[in-house]
Amino acid sequence: MAAGLVAALLLGFVIARTTDSSSSSGAAAPTAAPNAIPSHSHGGAVAGDLAGVSLSAGGFTLVPGATTFAAGVAQPYTFRILGPDGKPVTRFVLNHEKLMHFVVVRRDLGAFQHLHPAMAPDGTWTVPLTLPSPGVFRLYSDFVTFDPTGQQVPLTLAVDATVPGDYVPVPLPPAARTATVDGLTVSLEGTPRVNATQPLSLRVFENGTPVTALERYLGAYGHLVVVREGDLGFLHVHPEDQLVGGAVKFWVAAPSAGRYRMYFEFQRTGVIHRAEFTVEVPA
Ligand SMILES: [Cu+2]
Structure with a gap:
């Protein structure tokens, strides 16, 4: 398990370097400095953080509201991002035209959704969310904010949501081109x-x-x-x-x-x- 977590970190790290290279130079070969943290990329490109497998990373913590849903019923999902000072973050970087990208995947890798929550002035994000079936769903909050030194930090924090009922996992379809x-x-x-x-x-x-x-x-x-x-x-x-x-x-x-x-x-x-x-x- 530990090896897998380290690997997830590496995955995000490598991608961050790559997207930085392609966006800044248009060149094919990834040559960005290892420490570059481009605003353009996602995936928890901060050493010690993991992408999408943790509530907290880099001193920032996702604090969700209710995470139990009834199948097929729209319900507001709310959350806040707390900064290293423990206060809700209200300053986010516009990234691909949005301040917050929100992705939902059921534990069997089905039922994908990509939504864009809206933020209230106090830092509370809200998105109407319908989880279609019983099961456990991963809710990813994908964003760029600032660390205490003013550096941009891309983060993906995540939490599970549950839908009570008979969960019938769908087998992953075979690999295909x-x-x-x-x-x-x-x-x-x-x-x-x-x-x-x-x-x-x-x-x-x-x-x-x-x-x-x-x-x-x-x-x-x-x-x-x-x-x-x-x-x-x-x-x-x-x-x-x-x-x-x-x-x-x-x-x-x-x-x-x-x-x-x-x-x-x-x-x-x-x-x-x-x-x-x-x-x-x-x-
Ligand atoms: Cu998005």
Whole structure:
């Protein structure tokens, strides 16, 4: 278990370096300084912190309101982020057009949601949330704020929510190179490697023809959330700023062999779509 937690840290760290490199220079090779903490990246890129597996990191703590929900019933979910001084944080950095990104995944890696809560002046965040079925859900709060020295800190803090009832976990679909969503086919090229940054390209097709007119959604041609089976370690990766040969290109390194679920969100003709892939990282 300890090894897995260390690995989750490494995953976030490597990605942060990579997104920093691609966003600042447009170059393919990740060469950013190891200590860089880009505002652009997510995943808990602070040494000693873990991405999406903890209530607290870097001196900041997620304090949720009620975390028990009735299946299929909309209910406000509220939370605050307490800073190192113990007070609610009210200063956040606009990151991909939002101050707070909120992601929900059921423990079996199903029932994905990506929402954007609103903050009251006292630092209380609220989002209407419907959890569709009995089970345990991971609620990720993904944001960038400032540490006491004024440095930007990207963090992903998370808590479990429960929906009482008969939980019927859905087996993870087998690994696949294509996914179909809303009549579109999305292909995945590239394979994440353990501790080695690899390109991942996603291409969208309609009736066998490449879709070239993808639109920016929250400032990027695609958003990729990657969740590890077993501990729900979390990554939110942004692609290179421009399409590469018509594909949305990400750089990803995996912390361990095993299975991951990838959630790829993209926009076309004003509609947001989500393609999901199971990815098996070889040992
Ligand atoms: Cu978001």
